[in-house]
Amino acid sequence: MKRDQAEELKSLQDTLYFIGGKWRIPVINSLCNGNRRFREIxxxxxxxxxxxxxxxxxxxxMNKLVxxxxxxxSPVTVEYEPTEYCRTFGNIIMEMINWGRDHRKFIQKNKE
Amino acid sequence: MKRDQAEELKSLQDTLYFIGGKWRIPVINSLCNGNRRFREIxxxxxxxxxxxxxxxxxxxxMNKLVxxxxxxxSPVTVEYEPTEYCRTFGNIIMEMINWGRDHRKFIQKNKE
Known part of the structure; x- marks a missing residue:
């Protein structure tokens, strides 16, 4: 199958738009790790x-991620739970963790 | 093996810091797709x-990605080539393309 670069780029940019900013992914990760209360997260x-x-x-x-x-x-408690939709970011997060880990090893190795 | 959440978060944040902004990933993707000249990219x-x-x-x-x-x-030409290091983002990019594609299908299905 021929790769459609314009379609790929559109998909990529949709994802980047959705991830937007530096906190969305860490918050999704925290929720998927089981944190539920505001202070816990x-x-x-x-x-x-x-x-x-x-x-x-x-x-x-609002975006149905949570x-x-x-x-x-008494007192009232509030819990945040990740939706199924939120969990669809699992593979991206895993690859990002892998990249960061390899990157750190690479930096440490070059320092020695 | 017990998962070390703090270590995972650090790896994740290192990656997010490196990716920074909305253009880094599309530019890496363009270079990995074979575009070499400024105007092509x-x-x-x-x-x-x-x-x-x-x-x-x-x-x-400066970051050795390019x-x-x-x-x-005559006239002088300039080419940009992705380094091996640049190509290590391949898995993240692939997962982002997959997510964006699934997301679009999901949205279209819900519209019908």
Whole structure:
């Protein structure tokens, strides 16, 4: 099958647009690792601010990446759960982790 | 083997930092598809401006992702070639293309 470069680029750019920014992927990763409460997610991502995480989760809820559930306990608790759709980023995240790991090994080797 | 979430996140963030911005990945993809001349690369990526591509290629040359060769023809020609290192992004790019393609199918199906 002949590769359609224009179609490939469009697919690639759609994905990049969806991933947008530096926090979306770490937040998806944190949710897929089982973190559910706001503070848990926040603590799992050093460098993210409360404001940025809040904004990210709101956008992800609108985009059906995250399901937000309010439990009527006392005090009220809120949980964030990744949707099936959110989990479709698994392969991209895995490849990114692999790349980062290989890259670090490569840098360390060149230092020795 | 127990997964080390902090290590995984670090690898992930290193990769995201390296990919940075919306043009790096499309430019890598264009080079890996065989485009070598500035105008070829530019035409292969709708939306990129001359200034942005120029900046991206300069940064990529500094980061050893691209080899720039000047041929002493008349007029002088310049070629950009992806390094082996540049090609290590292949798996990430492939997964991003797959995701974008699935996503488009999903959207189209839901419209019907």
């Amino acid at each position: 926040e603590r799992s991502i050093p460098g993210i601010t409360t404001r940025m995480l809040s904004k990210e989760l709101k956008e992800m809820e 399901k937000r559930t309010v439990y009527d306990d | 530019e035409r292969s990526i709708p939306g990129i401006t001359t200034r942005m591509l120029s900046k991206e290629l300069k940064e990529m040359e 080899k720039r060769t000047v041929y002493d023809d």
